[in-house]
Amino acid sequence: MAVIVHLSCLLALLVPGLAQGIKNSLRVQDPGRRPLELKEVFTLFQIQYNRSYLNPAEHARRLDIFARNLARAQQLQEEDLGTAEFGVTPFSDLTEEEFDQLYGNQRTAGKAPNVDRKVGSDEWVESVPQTCDWRKKPGAISSVKYQKNCMCCWAMAAAGNIEAHWNIKYKQSVEVSVQELIDCDRCGDGCRGGFVWDAFITVLNNSGLASEKDYPFQGEARKHKCQAKKHKKVAWIQDFIMLSDNEQSIARYLATEGPITVTINKILLQQYQQGVIRATRTTCDPQHVDHAVLLVGFGKTKSVEGRQAKTVSSQSHRRHSTPYWILKNSWGADWGEKGYFRLHRGSNACGITKYPLTARVNQPVKKQHQVTCPP
Numbered sequence: 001m002a003v004i005v006h007l008s009c010l011l012a013l014l015v016p017g018l019a020q021g022i023k024n025s026l027r028v029q030d031p032g033r034r035p036l037e038l039k040e041v042f043t044l045f046q047i048q049y050n051r052s053y054l055n056p057a058e059h060a061r062r063l064d065i066f067a068r069n070l071a072r073a074q075q076l077q078e079e080d081l082g083t084a085e086f087g088v089t090p091f092s093d094l095t096e097e098e099f100d101q102l103y104g105n106q107r108t109a110g111k112a113p114n115v116d117r118k119v120g121s122d123e124w125v126e127s128v129p130q131t132c133d134w135r136k137k138p139g140a141i142s143s144v145k146y147q148k149n150c151m152c153c154w155a156m157a158a159a160g161n162i163e164a165h166w167n168i169k170y171k172q173s174v175e176v177s178v179q180e181l182i183d184c185d186r187c188g189d190g191c192r193g194g195f196v197w198d199a200f201i202t203v204l205n206n207s208g209l210a211s212e213k214d215y216p217f218q219g220e221a222r223k224h225k226c227q228a229k230k231h232k233k234v235a236w237i238q239d240f241i242m243l244s245d246n247e248q249s250i251a252r253y254l255a256t257e258g259p260i261t262v263t264i265n266k267i268l269l270q271q272y273q274q275g276v277i278r279a280t281r282t283t284c285d286p287q288h289v290d291h292a293v294l295l296v297g298f299g300k301t302k303s304v305e306g307r308q309a310k311t312v313s314s315q316s317h318r319r320h321s322t323p324y325w326i327l328k329n330s331w332g333a334d335w336g337e338k339g340y341f342r343l344h345r346g347s348n349a350c351g352i353t354k355y356p357l358t359a360r361v362n363q364p365v366k367k368q369h370q371v372t373c374p375p
Helices: 002-014 019-027 034-047 057-078 096-103 122-126 153-170 180-184 198-204 246-256 315-317
Strands: 241-242 260-264 272-274 291-300 323-328 340-344 355-360
Touching: 034 057, 034 241, 153 198, 153 260, 153 291, 153 355, 180 198, 198 241, 198 355, 241 246, 246 260, 246 291
Parallel strands: none
Antiparallel strands: 241 355, 260 291, 260 355, 291 323, 323 340
């Protein structure tokens, strides 16, 4: 992982002989580690993520928060049943409350609109491919965005969904305006949070979306006056639907139609570095969803190196693999797996099946155009 290598290399230059110890510290911090080493890790964290603090008191406070977050990462490392690794991230100097205020969504967990779920059939289960990754289709998935200073995950997920389906259906690459969704949100909350379905309704009300180039993202914790009428529309939608809460049906739709927006519980993501998160209902309540992301694919690990190895033999353990979802986040490419993360597939991890929504960009025709997700 780039962050780990970068910080480890820095330490090898600055403090010879401690590189391996700090490399381990960047993944999970041993609560008993000597204070000086912790301070060294924190210094390198500041260098990597360009952090500075107003005074010594604030520096000391952030160091204490940093230490607590590493202890939390250690706990998550021990509890998680998948292959996920937890440790230092761009958010390691934030309290849980600060993280929620900056990167959560105060309204995402609200009541869904009166939208009928699309019900799947048994034959769908048999038609689901082994793997799917829409990132491999040129132009389908736009670059990872950063919602800094704006709780607009809902808008970024919706925009990514529309961009992907527009490319898949019409073979045209577009990058639509997230700022238009924020400014023209019918509920008026903008950067204070919102719903994916409100983003889609905004697109319908505005008869489409402008381009990101014409109506760029501001990245400020406030909304601006809606400028939808001033810009040419580059993409539009026919309607939107909510899918069945069955993971096999979701996988089938994802593979045959395109990416889907989902809303999850983000509690494990602040400390997440890489791997497949296999959460339990206790560690990640599936009923409390507070973060919208874009589901872009699925697959299986070649082998399982998860913590369930504690209870099964290593020989038996190696014969299994872990099915996972691939999700695009909106916290920048420096977080997670270059801006993406993976969740266990088949256990409703972190509530992924609660609100699977997608826009439909195609016009009604007698025969649908068949699409295939890259494996």
